[in-house]
Amino acid sequence: MRYSLEAYVGFLIFTILIDFLLHRLIHNDREQPLSRFAFPLGTFWFISVPAFYIASFSTIFALIQTAESALIYVVFQWLLTSYLAIYLPKLFYYLGHRLTHHAIRIKSRFAGNGQFKKMNEGRYPTISRKKFLSQVGILMASAPFISLLFGVMKGRFAFSKRYTKLSFPNLPAAFDGLKIVQISDLHLGSLNANYKEMEEAVQLINDEDPDLICFTGDLVNNFYEETIGWEKIFSKMKANVGKYSIMGNHDYGDYSKWPSKQAKADNLRKIKEAHERLGFTLLNNSSELLECEGEKIAVTGVENWGHPPFPQYGDLQKASKGTEEIPFKLLLSHDPDHWDAEVTKKFDHDLTLAGHTHGMQFGIEFKNFQWSPAKYKFRRWAGLYNIDKQYLYVNRGLGYLGMPARVGMPPEITVIELTRGPLGTEPM
């Protein structure tokens, strides 16, 4: 609640500020006197567009607290997309215009003439400084618009497989070569019946012929109704040994006020049943032992455990009961903060699989370079991490929340192969 209030206040300040600055910029930059109608018309757009978004987001912010249906999330995500499609270009236009303006001023000062020099030495038709700045602004503004458009049209379903090979000396020989596929953060309500696209993801998973499929939480945004109809897709996922899942912070119905305790409890019960209906064995602070040729490994799943405001329902002590003597332990825990806070400090799980961050659905990843705004919010936000003998893998999510788009952070299917050998990663 506190975080959504902060986001709402941030949205108000940003919207009013950017429109005010842009209006002033365009007003000051005009080269010819405006016609009788142009100024009132321009002012109308600079008032009506922010007024529409402020009114709409305020209504949603008020309604979402007591919403009883997943529909409000769908309305919110498309409203947010249209807002970003307008306001990100506005921001980039302003930044492009102002930064170039200051760069030219500094350059002119060093050149000693204090004037803007024509850029093209007479080879092309000359343009004024104001026109040049406005064209730079338009060029800058088109970048976020095109990226967002691509992220909505293609990026959100451009599934990407990421392969990791991990070697552990304590992995029983019978499990050498165990192949795990991890998926996370489906947020079914956001997918909005895009069954065909997710069928493709299921096919990509089955193509791996996995031994285990692990789903690391956030099946829904908030409501069990979101799961209806998805059984026909996810029941097609095949694993040789088993399919396991855990609860994520969104799976408890904590993101709305319910008319009664009973209504919330019913929603929670039905979400848990949905994990099973979709074909997963839900590990709710519990473990399963897998046996092969007389050797055993443990798969443990905890309920959500995160730093506030995220809930701490997870009880790893309870979940790990009965696994004390097992030589190799796999842990599913939705929130990667749990790994630093508890797993590496008090427990000996060899490999933890987490999700939750979505890589903020936006970033740049190229070879060993990784950047996303997620890195400023989460200590472990994507990929593989290691402390001593313990490993953590953070999946970037298969679905999306809020913005129905992914830009530079494609929906992920993680494929991990476990081998017996000296501790470490191996090239695939």
Ligand SMILES: [Fe+2]
């Ligand atoms: Fe999530």
